[in-house]
Structures are given as C-alpha cells and as structure tokens.
Amino acid sequence: MNLDILKILEKDARVEPDQIAVMTGLPVAQVKQEIAQAERERIILRYRTFVNWEKAGAEQVWALIEVRVAPQRGAGFDAIAERIYRFPEARSVYLVSGAYDLAVQVVGHTMKEVASFVSEKLASLDGVQGTTTHFLLKKYKEDGEIMEGTEDRSRLAIAP
Amino acid sequence: MATTPLARSPRQRSIVSRRVRSIAPSGIRKFFDLLASMDDVISLGVGEPDYATPWHIREAAIYSIEKGQTSYTSNYGLLELRQELARHIAGRYGVEYDPRAELLITVGVSEGLDLAMRAILDPGDEVVVPDPCYVSYSPCVTLAGGLVTSVSTCLGNDFKLRPDDLEDKISPRTKAVLLGYPSNPTGAVMSKEELAAIAEVAERHDFLVVSDEIYDRLVYDGEHTCFSSLPGMKERTIVLGGFSKAYAMTGWRIGYAAARAEIIEAMMKVHQYTLMCAPAMAQNAALEALRWGEEDVREMVEDYNRRRRVMVKGLNDLGLQTFEPKGAFYAFPSIASTGLSSEDFAERLLFEEKVAVVPGNTFGRCGEGHVRCCYATSLDQINEALSRMACFLSKLRS
C-alpha cells in the first residue's frame, strides 16, 4: 500500500485521483486502484468532514468515560468492548493500560442523556465493574485540529 | 522644482554615496506597491515557507527568554550551538569544522554574504556570479568594493553553471565565485560531479568559492553536495548556511558561515563591530531546530515535493516550458512563447488575473523571458493560480 496516497487523503479527502497522481508521480490508474483497494480492505474507513459543532450552534455534550471491566475467559476485553462500541452513543472505544481498562467517548444532546446512557447502558453491563465520567467542558484541539483561533500567517506577498 | 540646499552646494555633492547610488533599486518594489492596493491576489511571488516555525522551536525560544537568556552571546555565537552545528555538518556532509574557530553564527545568510564579501575583497577584486541568481549577490559584492562579473546560465542547460563558461570569465583579479545551489530563482541543483568540475577550475586559477547553501535541505531528487566536502575544497570554500528555509525560520534572522579559521576570523572581525552577535533567542531556537527538527524538515520537504510536481506539470500543461526544479521551492517557467517581456507578463497577469509572480529579469539578464513561481503555498492556491493563468494565456493567444 502506498502510504503517500493515504497521507494526502488523510489531510484532504477531496483531492482527486488525477491530482494525487501528479503529487506523487504515480500513474492515475495505479492511484485509483490503490484507493479502491484501500477502501475494500477497510484501510480507508470513511471520508468525512470535520465540523466544529459548537460554532455551528448545535448543542452537544461530550464525556470521557473510564470503564473498569473484568476480562472474560476466552474473549479477554474484546467481548465487553464490542457490547459497548455497538451503541452509537459511544463515539470511540479504546483499550488502555493503567488504572482502568476501556476509555469511551460518549456524545449526547444533554448532560442528562449522557448520564443516563452511562448509568443504564454502560455501568449495568455484565462484566463492568465501575465507571468514572468526565464531562468535557471545552474542546481546545481535536484530531490535530485547533478548534478556535488560528495563527496570523501573513507573509510578504512579493519577496526576493 | 525646488532643490535642497545641499544639492546646490558648490561641490554638487550628493547625500548618498556613489557606491550606494550605483546599486540598482530592487525591481520587485514596483510590484510590491501594486499588490498592496489590490484584493484577492494569489501570490506566487513569496520567497519563504508557508509554515510557521515548528512549535517546539518557538517554545524553546520562549523558554530561553523566560530563563533570562537575553544577553549578548559570544561574537561567534553560542558555543553549544556551534558544537551542535559542527556535528550536524559532519554528520550530513562529512566535513569537519572546528566549532571554536571555523564556524560563525550570523544574522541569516544575508549577513553571511555581506561578511564574506567584506572579508575577502579589496577594491577592484572580481567576483564571478552566475546569472540569474539571488538578488543580494551582486549588491553585496559592490558594497564591499568588488566588481561583479556575470556568467550566463540558461534553460538549455537547466540553469547550471558550466565550468567552461566560468573559466572564460576568470581574470587575474578574480577573487571568488559566488554559487547558490539549490538556486533561487531557478530551482537548479548541481550534482557532485558538476560541482567537482567547478572546484577544479577554482583550484587551477586559485580563487575562493562562496557557496550559499541555504536551500541545502530542500532537495527533491538525490542528495545535496556541500561544496566544501569536495576533495581539497574545505580550504577555499566559505559555506553559508541557514535556518530560514529548512526550518521555516525566516523571521528569526539566523544563519551561519563555515570556513577555515583565517576566513572566519576575518568575517568575525566585521561581524563584531557591526552586529556584535546574532539574537540570543534566535540562537537558542536554532539549537532546538538542529537537535529536534529533523522530522519537521522531512515532513515539509515531502509536502513541498508534492506541490512542486503539481506546479511544474501545471505550468508545462499551460504551454510554458518549465524545466524540473530539483531544489528550493521555485519553478522558473519560460514565458518566451507569449512574446511578452518578463515584466509585462508579470504586470498584466497581476492586473488581469490577480496572480503575482516575480519577473525573471529581477534576478539578472538571463532571467529575462522567465517568471519565478513559488510553490510554497497551499495546493488550493496553486491550482487556482494555474487556472487563472490558463485564462490569462488563452486571452493572450486568441
């Protein structure tokens, strides 16, 4: 798999295959074929738009949930992780090292909605021993993107 | 029109020195003023990275200020920085410089150029300078009392300096040749073998080589050859290196010179009386850049390379013959097919389609018939500029 193609698309999913071909110096046919293959093999999972919902005026409540679980015989953490990630409210689910086991990001419309999801759906799952919920107060940076305030990058428009 | 009293003085003296008057005003000034009065211009006329300095470098400088490192440093620059630099140059190019005597931290390559010329030139000494070249080369020679001998380079030879052409310009007064590869404005790079042929001429006629290697890290095909790494050349080369382009640090004003002790000593003499030392915070930032900036350089170069390909193909597709620039971040298309002069082309393109480029004659006579297009700008801007140029050209050709 050509990582160069993926790097370009990761930065901007709208770049067309013929442009990628010029950027990488590869034939267009190969670029198209590699992209198709990456999609097929789920190396490329999705093309999406990164929205600042807060700025758009939509109410969203995010929480980071620490989940302590008892690993199950034969399935380790995978079975319980699956029980959790199948909920669409769980926006990301990670197995982590340290004081707890699963780090879960949950999103909802209100605090109440998130809280009840945690208590009724997460905490009550078989194998979940405890949860700690951290509501997000402010997003400064997400996925490498600074949410507010950009740098003033003015350059001399003409320089020798 | 009223004349000032001084101009009417009996000796008809001008306030400005003859030497300064002899230097032509910069050709791009005009465009600068034009541009300032226009909106929605896409500028391919820039001459620096579109990145901000990587944060860890900025942060290191802030920390150094917080710690109170705000005093003069050694005239040569922080020893720690020179030591790191010596390691860096030895590691990359295999040339050993003594950090205590053979390296000088300067206020950018700009100062390095000035120092080099002032350190080596006596009145009437000649310096051979390839044409086209970076705009400061000739003035630096003139201001130091030297004479510029231009040697032509051309598209047919990918704007490389040919040893025979150089040799034709050698006189008994030739003190040095001033090289700048990778080149601003052409993007030309000279291979090790090609540089070795220049070294051979320098050896035979016994002159110095001042090598402006500010774009050394911005090479897209093959490896940069440091001139002093060629056999026997360390003794006769002044290498000027910088941080501006590789680490996106143009505003910091920091660079260095590397040469044998006798030359560095002479350059330091001028430097200590004119600049004292490079800014302490910039020196601390440069130290951080050398230690931890490798990944940044790699990423930026990767990105420039992608945009380079888009720009060069785009220009060629427009019917503007463009050789493949192998370094720096400029493309230098020929606009000869339009029948316009470089300046007319640049001016009309700016007025009609709001795209700014730098006319090639800014960089010397041999730059006429070309314009310089910088691709250190976002891909969207490059694509938009190319489509505006397509409009411009189709109107021109119809």
Ligand SMILES: Cc1ncc(COP(=O)(O)O)c(C=O)c1O
């Ligand atoms: C070829 C060349 N040399 C030197 C310089 C000046 O560099 P510095 O910022 O280190 O003074 C530039 C800047 O555009 C350049 O293009």
